[in-house]
Structures are given as C-alpha cells and as structure tokens.
Amino acid sequence: MTEGTSTLASVVQELSRKYAEPEWLKEMRESAWNSYVNTPVVRLEKSDLSKRSWEIENLPLDVQSTASDAVDALVQSIVESGAPVLYVRDGQVVRTEVPASLSQRGVIVTDMHTAVAQHGELVKAHLGSVVRTDESKWAALNAALWQGGAFVYVPKNTAVDVAVHFVHEDTGAGAGIAPRILVVADENSSLSFVEVHVASSEKASGVVTSHVAEVVAKANARVTFVSSNQFRKGPTHFATSRALVHQDASVDWVFTDVGDGYTVGLLESELQGSGSRSTIRALGMGYGRQHLDLTASMLHEGRYSTSDIVMHGVLRGRANSIYRSSTHIFKNAVGAGSEQHDRMLMLDSTARADAIPMLLIDENDVQRCGHAASVGRIDENQIYYLMSRGIPKPEATKMVVWGYLQPTVDAIPSAGVREFVSNLIDGELA
Amino acid sequence: MASPHLKIDGLKVSIEDKQIVRGLDLEVKGGEIHAIMGPNGTGKSTLASALMGHPAYDVTGGTVTLDGQDLLEMSVDERARAGLFLAMQYPAEVPGVSNANFIRTALNARLGEGNEVPVIKFHRQLQEKMKSLNIDPVFAERYLNEGFSGGEKKRNEILQMSMLNPRIVILDEIDSGLDIDALKIVAKAVNDLRSPEVGFLIITHYQRLLEYIVPDYVHVMMQGRIVRSGGRELAEKLEAQGYDWLKQELGIEDETVGAEA
Ligand SMILES: Nc1ncnc2c1ncn2[C@@H]1O[C@H](COP(=O)(O)OP(=O)(O)OP(=O)(O)O)[C@@H](O)[C@H]1O
Ligand SMILES: [Mg+2]
Numbered sequence: 001m002t003e004g005t006s007t008l009a010s011v012v013q014e015l016s017r018k019y020a021e022p023e024w025l026k027e028m029r030e031s032a033w034n035s036y037v038n039t040p041v042v043r044l045e046k047s048d049l050s051k052r053s054w055e056i057e058n059l060p061l062d063v064q065s066t067a068s069d070a071v072d073a074l075v076q077s078i079v080e081s082g083a084p085v086l087y088v089r090d091g092q093v094v095r096t097e098v099p100a101s102l103s104q105r106g107v108i109v110t111d112m113h114t115a116v117a118q119h120g121e122l123v124k125a126h127l128g129s130v131v132r133t134d135e136s137k138w139a140a141l142n143a144a145l146w147q148g149g150a151f152v153y154v155p156k157n158t159a160v161d162v163a164v165h166f167v168h169e170d171t172g173a174g175a176g177i178a179p180r181i182l183v184v185a186d187e188n189s190s191l192s193f194v195e196v197h198v199a200s201s202e203k204a205s206g207v208v209t210s211h212v213a214e215v216v217a218k219a220n221a222r223v224t225f226v227s228s229n230q231f232r233k234g235p236t237h238f239a240t241s242r243a244l245v246h247q248d249a250s251v252d253w254v255f256t257d258v259g260d261g262y263t264v265g266l267l268e269s270e271l272q273g274s275g276s277r278s279t280i281r282a283l284g285m286g287y288g289r290q291h292l293d294l295t296a297s298m299l300h301e302g303r304y305s306t307s308d309i310v311m312h313g314v315l316r317g318r319a320n321s322i323y324r325s326s327t328h329i330f331k332n333a334v335g336a337g338s339e340q341h342d343r344m345l346m347l348d349s350t351a352r353a354d355a356i357p358m359l360l361i362d363e364n365d366v367q368r369c370g371h372a373a374s375v376g377r378i379d380e381n382q383i384y385y386l387m388s389r390g391i392p393k394p395e396a397t398k399m400v401v402w403g404y405l406q407p408t409v410d411a412i413p414s415a416g417v418r419e420f421v422s423n424l425i426d427g428e429l430a
Numbered sequence: 431m432a433s434p435h436l437k438i439d440g441l442k443v444s445i446e447d448k449q450i451v452r453g454l455d456l457e458v459k460g461g462e463i464h465a466i467m468g469p470n471g472t473g474k475s476t477l478a479s480a481l482m483g484h485p486a487y488d489v490t491g492g493t494v495t496l497d498g499q500d501l502l503e504m505s506v507d508e509r510a511r512a513g514l515f516l517a518m519q520y521p522a523e524v525p526g527v528s529n530a531n532f533i534r535t536a537l538n539a540r541l542g543e544g545n546e547v548p549v550i551k552f553h554r555q556l557q558e559k560m561k562s563l564n565i566d567p568v569f570a571e572r573y574l575n576e577g578f579s580g581g582e583k584k585r586n587e588i589l590q591m592s593m594l595n596p597r598i599v600i601l602d603e604i605d606s607g608l609d610i611d612a613l614k615i616v617a618k619a620v621n622d623l624r625s626p627e628v629g630f631l632i633i634t635h636y637q638r639l640l641e642y643i644v645p646d647y648v649h650v651m652m653q654g655r656i657v658r659s660g661g662r663e664l665a666e667k668l669e670a671q672g673y674d675w676l677k678q679e680l681g682i683e684d685e686t687v688g689a690e691a
Contacts (some may be wrong), residue, residue, distance in 0.1 A: 012461025133640065380485060385522035388482050389536035389590060390510035403573070 009033060012144050019113045024124055028133060032143030035134040040334040042137070046322045046354065047264055047293040052236040053206035059296075067094075068200035070420070071169050077416035078165045084109045085165040091147030091177060102160065108153040109164050111391040112180055115151035122153055126184050130214035130244045130270075138238035142210040146180035154189040154221075163226075163413045172203045172234075181213040184250075185221035192224040192413045196420065199259070203234030215243035217251050219273065226254040226412050228421050231261030233288055239265040247273030247302070253412045254278040255296075258424040260288030260319070268297040271305035272334075282311040283408040286319030286351070287428050304335040306367070312404045313344040315351035316428065325373070326358040329366055337367030344375040346402060347397070398429045433460030433626050434513055434597040435497055442491035443473075443480040450476040450687045452654035458598060461626040464667060465640055466633045468651035469673055471686040474633045475519050476635075477651070478602045482516040483509050496598065511540050513597025517587035517604050517691065519633075524574040529586065531558060533593050540594065559592045564615050568673050580607030588619050599623070599633045605639040617642030637669035648677060652685040 012033045016026040041050050045370050067075075067089060078085045079097050086109065087095035093111045102109060108119060115123050133143035150166040154409040168179050197211065217223045223243070229236045243251040253267050269278035280296040298307035309325040344353035355373035378400055386396035405425060412418045436458040443451035450473045458464050468474055480487045483506040494501040496512055497674055504512065514607060524532070533556065538546045547555075556570060563585050575583050591599055601620070605613055616633065620630065620643050632643060640648075648664040649656045650673075657680055658664065668676075677685060 212540055324622060379522070381522040382524050383526065384482075384484055384506060385518070386527075386532070386536075387506035388510055388516055388518075389532070390507050390539040391536055392507045392539065393505070394538070395535065396507075399527050399532070400524060406526045 015145065015147065019116070021116060022120060022267055025116060028128065029144050032140045036137060036140035036144055039134070039137040039140060044264065044293060047291065049264070052060070052208070052262065054236075055206050055289075062095045067169060068171075071167065071198050071200055074196065074198075074420050075167055077419075078167070078414070081162075083165055083414065084164040085167060086111055086150050087167045087169070088148035088150075088179065089169040091179070095217070105158055106155040107158060107160055108151065109149050110151055110335070112146065112149035112151050112182065115182075117398055119151070119153065122184065123151060123182065125218055126214065127182055128214075130216060130242050131212050131240050136240070138208070138210040139212060139240055140309040141208065141238075142178040142180060142212040142240075145178045147178060149180035150182070150195070152191065152193060154185045154191045156186045157188045158186075159190045160192070161354050162334065163194045163321050164385065165259065165414065165417070166195045167198065168195065169200055170203070170209070172199070172201045175336045177209040179211050181222065183213070183215045183225065185215075185217050185223045187218045187222040189218075190222040190321055191224070194226040194412065194414045194417050195228065195323040196417055197229040197231075199230045199232040203232050205234040207235045209235050209237050211237070211239040211241075213241040213332060215241070215251060216241060217245050217248060217249035217265070217373070219247045221246070221249045223250070224252045224254070224413060226414070226417065227256070228412065228417055229255075229259065229292045230424065231257050231259040231263040231292070233260045233262070235261070237263040239263065241266065242268040242270065242308060243307075245269050245273060245276040245278055246273040249273060250277045250284060252278065252411075253282075255280065255282040255294075256408065256412075256421050257283070257292060257294075258285040258421065258428060259292075260286065260290045262281065262291045265294040266297065267294065267295070268299065269307065270299045270301065271307065272301050273303065273305070274303040276302045277306045280310070281408045281411050282323070283311040283405050284311075284321060284323065285405070285425050285428050286313065287316045288319065289317070290315070290319035290321055292319075295324040298328070298338055300327070300329040300333040300336040300338065300411050302336070303333060305333060306336065306337045309338075309340045309342075310408070311342045311355070312348060312408060313353050313355075314379050314401055314405065315344065316347045318350045320352040322354045322356065324356040324358060325371065326361040326411055327369065327371075328360040329363050329369070333363050334365045335367060336363065338369050340371035340373070342373040343404065346375070347401070358403045398426075401429055432497070432539055434629050436457050436501075436598045436629060437480070437495045438481075438492070439494070440492035441477070441489065441494060443476050444488045444490050445476065445486060450654050451480065452687070453492065454544045454655055456649065457658060458629040458631055460597070460629050461624075462622070462647065463630040463632065463643060464647045465637065465645040466631065466649050466651055466656075467665060467668055469685050472651045473654040473687050474651050475602055476654075478516055478518075478631075478633060481505060481600065482514065501617070507539070508534075508566075515591055515594060515596030515598065516600045517584070517591055517602060519602040519606070521575050521583050521587055523576045525576050530570040530575050533590060536590070550642045554594065563589055563592070563619060564612070565589060567676060577587050578655050581609065583613055584608055585612060585616065586607060588616050592619050592623065597627060598629050598631070600633070602633045603635065604632070605634055605636055613639065614642060637665050640665050652677070652680070654681055654687045657682070
C-alpha cells in the first residue's frame with residue numbers, strides 16, 4: 001500500500017458514516033482494514049500475487065453509469081418470473097423486488113446495509129463467522145470495504161420455492177468492488193440463491209476486487225447456492241465462498257465463470273455436522289489470457305458427511321487455468337465419503353489447464369473417496385462422428401463442448417440465469 | 431436426386447505410415463447392394479473410414495468420386511451432406527449430447543438453413559422410426575451412445591441411417607453384437623431403404639446377414655485389396671468352406687495387410 005492507504009482508511013470510515021453503521025460493524029471494518037494493510041502479499045502455488053497490483057482507488061459511493069442492455073433484460077426476466085431479486089450496480093442498490101408472500105413468512109431478502117439497520121442482531125451473529133475477516137488479505141479487504149451485497153434469512157421449517165436472485169453489475173466505474181453475501185438458512189428450511197456477477201464493460205487494470213459469500217445451513221437445511229460470474233480482464237479478482245453445513249444439512253454449489261480475468265477463487269464447504277452433505281459443480285469457460293485459479297474444497301469434520309465435486313473447464317486462446325479439487329477428511333469424521341471429477345478441455349493449442357486433485361484423509365474408517373482428473377483436447381473421434389452425419393466442424397465442436405457444460409448450466413435453478421450463462425458460453429464458442 | 435454413383439479407383443490408404451489399403455477398385459451404384467467380406471485385419475474398416483474421411487487415415491493414392499465429384503477433396507461433413515453414410519463398427523460416445531438433438535442437428539445440416547424440419551414433425555418421425563427398430567423411446571433423450579450396449583449402438587446407427595436419407599450407405603459389421611431378432615429388424619430397415627436412389631456397401635463376416643439382405647455382388651478383401659468378386663454364392667461358399675481355398679488359389683499365406691503380397 002502506498003499513499004492511497006490513508007485516504008482509503010478514511011473511505012472505510014466514510015462507508016460506516018454513509019450507511020450509519022453501528023459501532024460493532026465500524027470496528028469490524030477498521031480491524032479488517034488493519035489486517036488487510038498488515039497481511040503480506042502471498043505467493044500462491046500457481047498464482048504469483050506479488051506481481052499483481054493492489055490498488056483500490058475510486059471506491060464508488062454513488063450509483064454511476066447506466067445498466068447494460070443484457071443486465072436490464074436479465075433483471076426484467078427475473079422480475080417477470082415472480083422471483084425475488086436484488087440488483088446492485090457498482091456496490092449501489094438500484095432495485096429490490098421481493099414478493100410480499102415471502103416477507104409474510106418471515107423470509108428476509110435485502111441488501112446488507114438494510115439488513116444491518118433492520119436485523120442487526122441476526123447479521124452480527126453471522127457476519128464473518130464463516131469467512132473470517134483476517135483469513136486472507138482479500139477476505140480482509142472485503143470485510144473492510146464491502147458495499148451493497150445481499151442478506152437472506154430463511155426461518156425454521158420454511159421452504160422458499162422460488163430462487164432468490166442477486167444481480168451484481170460491475171460497470172468498471174469504480175475499483176475495489178467488494179460485494180458481500182450472507183445467507184442464513186435456519187433449521188429444516190430450504191433455499192436456492194442465485195448470484196450473477198456481470199461485468200458490463202472493460203475494466204481498468206491494476207485494481208483489485210474481492211467477493212465474499214457466507215452461507216450458514218443449520219440442521220437439516222437445504223441450500224443451493226449459484227454463483228455465475230464474468231470475471232473480466234484488468235483487475236485481480238478474488239472470490240471466496242464458504243458454507244458452514246450443520247447436521248444433516250446440505251449445500252449444493254454451482255459456480256460458473258465465463259471470462260478472461262485474473263481470478264483466484266475458493267468454494268468451500270465445512271461439513272461440520274454429522275450426516276451433512278455438499279456438492280460443488282463448477283464450470284469455467286476461459287478465453288483471452290484468462291488465469292483462473294479455482295479451488296473447490298470440502299472439509300469433512302462430521303461423521304458420515306459426504307461430498308461430490310465436479311469441475312469442467314473449457315479453455316481457449318491463451319487461457320491458463322488451474323482447477324483444484326480438495327477433500328480433507330479430518331480425524332473422527334467416521335464414515336465420510338467423497339468423490340471428485342475434474343475434466344478440462346483445451347480448445348486451442350495455446351491454452352493450458354491444470355487439474356489438481358488433493359485428498360487428505362486423517363480418519364481410517366471412511367467410505368469410498370474417489371477422484372478422477374483429466375486434461376486434454378476434444379476427442380477427435382467425437383468430432384468425426386458428428387461430422388460424419390453432416391454437422392459442420394464448428395457446430396460439432398460446440399455440441400461436444402456443450403455436452404460437458406450442459407449438466408452444470410442445467411443445475412442453475414433459474415431460467416433467466418441459465419439463458420444468460422448459455423449466451424455467454426455460446427458467445428465464446430462462436 | 432439422381433441415382434448415386436460411387437467410384438473407387440486404385441485407392442491406397444495408410445495409417446501411421448503403414449499402408450493398409452493397397453490399390454482398391456470398386457463401383458457402387460444406386461439400387462445395388464455390395465457385400466465386402468474378408469478375414470480380420472485385411473483393411474475393410476480402413477476402407478470405410480477413409481471413404482468417410484476419418485482424419486487418422488491418409489489417402490496416399492487413387493481417386494474416389496461420388497456422382498463425378500471428387501469425394502476425397504471434401505470434408506467429412508461435406509461427404510455426409512453429399513449423401514454418404516457410414517454405420518461405424520465402433521461409433522463414438524458423446525456425453526451430454528442427446529440422441530434426438532444430435533439427429534435433428536444432423537438432419538437440419540443436410541436440409542440447410544431455412545429448410546429445417548419442424549420440431550414436432552421431427553419428433554414424430556423419430557419416434558416412428560424408433561418404434562419400427564424396436565428402440566425404447568427413452569433412447570431419444572439419452573446421451574449419444576453413452577453406456578449403450580453393443581447391440582443398442584448398432585441399432586442407433588441404423589436409426590440414423592433411416593432418419594438421414596443417405597444415398598450411399600456403408601455398414602461396417604452392423605451385424606456384430608446383434609441377436610437374431612435385432613438382426614431381422616436391422617435387415618428390414620435396410621431393405622425398406624433399398625431403392626434405385628440408394629447404393630449399399632455392406633461389410634460383414636457372416637453369411638447370416640446376407641440371407642436377410644441379399645447382395646448383388648460379394649467381394650473378398652485380403653491384404654488391402656479386393657482379391658475376388660462374385661455373386662451371393664461366393665458368400666455361401668465362404669461361409670461353408672472358410673478362406674483357405676481362396677488363399678490357396680491366390681497363393682496367399684498371410685492375408686492380413688501386414689504381410690507382403
Ligand atoms: N487407428 C489405427 N492405428 C493403427 N493401426 C490401425 C488403425 N486402424 C487400423 N489399423 C490396422 O490396420 C489393419 C486393418 O485394420 P481394419 O480395421 O481395416 O481391418 P478389418 O478388415 O476391418 O478387420 P476386422 O474384420 O477385424 O474388423 C490392422 O492391422 C489394424 O491393426
Ligand atoms: Mg473392421
């Protein structure tokens with residue numbers, strides 16, 4: 001941090017003032033800011049962050065520029081489907097549509113600032129409990145500077161049957177975008193949450209963005225969490241999503257990124273409760289000079305906890321990406337079991353992918369822990385077969401690639417977002 | 431469309447610098463059924479793959495024309511759209527692509543932009559053909575050949591043949607892995623398609639198939655060439671007596687392509 005540091009420290013204060021935040025939150029931001037400043041830049045195994053700039057000037061404090069047509073259409077389609085949606089542009093809340101029927105049942109869907117003001121105790125009890133403010137430099141950055149963001153609370157025994165949407169648009173008007181999501185599903189509840197992060201124009205380079213999502217799934221709760229992203233070139237993107245999964249609860253992640261950005265991402269489930277389960281389905285479509293360093297991680301602490309990781313990467317151009325799937329079965333997680341399947345396809349000879357499976361088992365009494373990883377090119381025989389029926393090569397290629405990606409896209413419980421993601425993928429396969 | 435005419439002249443095909451097909455001549459016209467028989471490893475599938483344009487096979491000599499057009503100049507998909515259809519000995523599996531979607535895309539690629547078959551009409555047609563081939567309707571939505579049994583794959587090849595209106599059909603061991611009922615069903619599909627507008631090249635090891643699909647010509651391949659041609663009685667003789675008499679007549683000791691003639 002250079003001269004910007006002191007001004008940014010004042011931005012932290014300004015944020016607290018702007019949103020009239022309570023003392024506990026102000027302190028949380030300030031302490032996070034300190035750990036951000038004091039945490040040294042780390043060198044990840046495959047991503048040398050010391051070469052990346054950490055500038056975070058121009059934090060947007062007002063709504064800037066207008067929405068892109070694609071985002072407009074997306075938000076409109078969600079609203080028309082009757083699903084709740086929160087629309088945030090550059091950290092500023094621009095639209096909140098929540099059906100009254102949800103609020104009447106005690107379901108809370110709101111931006112984080114409103115949540116702090118109206119449901120302070122609930123937020124205080126959980127914010128920073130799953131992604132700690134000082135666990136990484138970028139988690140600290142987010143904890144210090146988050147704006148906009150979404151808060152969802154589902155009361156006990158309540159099933160929310162329409163997906164809650166959070167559309168986060170980054171127009172590039174400001175740097176230091178740091179959305180924060182907090183989802184709390186109380187006992188025996190169910191929820192689908194769909195986050196869409198849209199980059200609607202070119203980004204300035206040399207800045208840093210940090211996304212954090214925290215999910216708490218209490219006993220027997222079922223949460224599907226979708227994060228569909230477009231991490232574009234320019235900034236260094238960090239995305240940290242973690243769920244705390246209690247007894248017999250389940251969390252199903254769906255992650256997509258169609259982009260050319262420099263991104264370090266983590267999706268993690270802490271399977272704390274016995275009988276807890278989690279799945280991660282991740283899809284990456286990289287182009288340009290994409291550098292996606294994505295880790296899908298399962299921490300098995302609970303007895304009989306189970307998990308499944310499926311990652312599909314498609315790389316074009318000079319994309320160079322790393323997909324790690326990691327399973328850690330801790331001592332006493334008797335009967336735990338996990339599966340990992342990673343498959344990377346490189347469409348161009350200049351693209352490069354690494355699939356790194358990791359399996360750490362501290363307990364002897366476990367179920368099957370399987371992993372399969374492959375990196376390769378499209379199978380020429382498949383293309384030949386499709387072409388032999390009259391399908392031209394570009395279309396045949398597209399079909400084979402879609403064959404890999406379709407099941408993940410289909411797992412998104414929102415027609416509008418499925419279409420949005422499909423269009424992005426099609427755009428890169430054209 | 432006019433009656434098709436496939437003409438192969440002195441075809442030579444190599445794979446990984448090893449010559450497999452070594453100067454092969456053959457003509458197939460609309461309305462004709464040609465059978466190719468021959469021991470294992472004599473280049474039958476190589477011939478079929480080279481005609482279709484598989485990228486692993488290099489044509490090192492000879493010419494092939496379809497209706498006077500240079501087939502070897504065409505890409506694989508162009509050959510298909512010109513009317514060539516190959517039911518493969520080992521069709522690929524394509525996860526994530528449904529059978530119905532695949533066949534519809536293939537059909538539309540042939541019909542060309544603006545002439546696409548209406549979706550409802552397509553599905554009706556598909557279900558009809560599947561029924562006549564005794565294929566469970568769920569196979570329409572299953573992923574292309576993924577997890578299909580050997581026999582199911584073969585029937586799926588025939589389903590595609592029936593849907594795609596081909597002009598020259600090559601069947602590479604369509605009978606292997608089929609039980610006797612499935613064999614009859616497949617033979618019926620082939621016979622239904624039989625017309626002056628379609629020519630067939632049927633690669634098989636067994637006379638059994640040729641009882642149901644009666645060929646006009648039977649050719650025997652050894653060492654990458656056609657070494658003997660005749661009528662259906664040739665197939666019967668091979669079935670009864672094997673290949674030894676023919677090898678003796680021709681002075682061939684090792685019939686595979688590895689051996690020098
Ligand atoms: N992809 C390949 N790579 C290496 N060798 C090959 C390949 N394809 C065919 N060959 C070789 O070419 C020769 C002819 O094979 P081909 O498959 O054409 O025989 P075939 O007559 O169809 O035999 P079969 O009756 O067993 O199907 C064999 O020796 C085979 O091993
Ligand atoms: Mg063969």
